[in-house]
């Protein structure tokens with residue numbers, strides 16, 4: 269057995285979730301979960317680039333943040349826009365450390381006969397292709413210690429009826445993260461998914477008002493409540509920090525036990 273003096277544990281660890289000085293992009297930062305993430309990273313000492321389509325909303329969020337921020341208004345489905353965001357961040361802060369692909373849509377559609385080709389394409393385009401194009405742009409400049417984090421969903425792991433496009437898009441993110449983890453691992457970049465359960469945000473308002481679904485969410489959540497966006501923050505800070513250096517291609521479920529029931 270190795271002697272105790274041969275056990276190599278650093279004398280001190282940086283705090284888990286330490287993101288001081290990190291240059292971070294958050295897509296979907298104008299409201300809901302992304303806005304809360306932008307606040308959390310800014311309060312943690314990161315510089316945060318805010319991405320969504322509605323510039324006025326992004327400016328409002330930028331005005332709320334305690335630290336440096338950039339407003340980048342545009343479409344995550346646009347390849348050139350994603351490249352321009354990376355250029356803007358590198359131009360302003362000299363590099364990029366973390367790309368959080370969080371922008372997403374979830375229209376209430378129903379079964380396959382009520383899901384049109386246009387609705388299918390929009391959901392896959394924003395949720396999956398948008399995440400890929402962001403990761404693709406980020407990969408141009410991310411170096412050792414770089415992080416890509418996708419916002420997936422428990423629905424990508426256990427689909428719900430009426431959500432075929434959304435379920436497919438979020439399951440697709442898991443495959444994408446694993447594939448990119450292989451591609452970018454040699455460069456020292458990790459790629460992971462945070463899969464939220466059901467959280468209070470504008471996106472889920474229609475579901476909350478739905479009598480059966482609203483009740484089903486509560487019945488299927490061990491903790492018996494909807495998630496507070498603040499419940500998500502720790503997972504992202506952890507995945508963005510040195511504490512997660514050896515984790516890649518994984519899915520972190522933050523769901524109050526939703527997948528257990």
Ligand SMILES: NC(=O)c1ccc[n+]([C@@H]2O[C@H](COP(=O)([O-])OP(=O)(O)OC[C@H]3O[C@@H](n4cnc5c(N)ncnc54)[C@H](OP(=O)(O)O)[C@@H]3O)[C@@H](O)[C@H]2O)c1
Pocket residue numbers: 295296297298299300301302319320321322323325342343344345370371372373374394419420421422463464465466467468469470471472
């Ligand atoms: N809330 C939940 O319970 C829950 C659970 C699981 C997963 N999620 C996932 O978490 C992420 C955030 O959800 P949320 O609840 O915070 O939703 P939300 O409140 O509707 O916010 C969505 C954000 O994405 C932006 N966005 C939408 N389409 C875009 C596009 N094409 N290009 C650029 N930005 C776009 C929106 O801004 P603009 O409209 O101005 O572009 C907004 O900032 C999504 O990926 C969602 O699928 C949410």
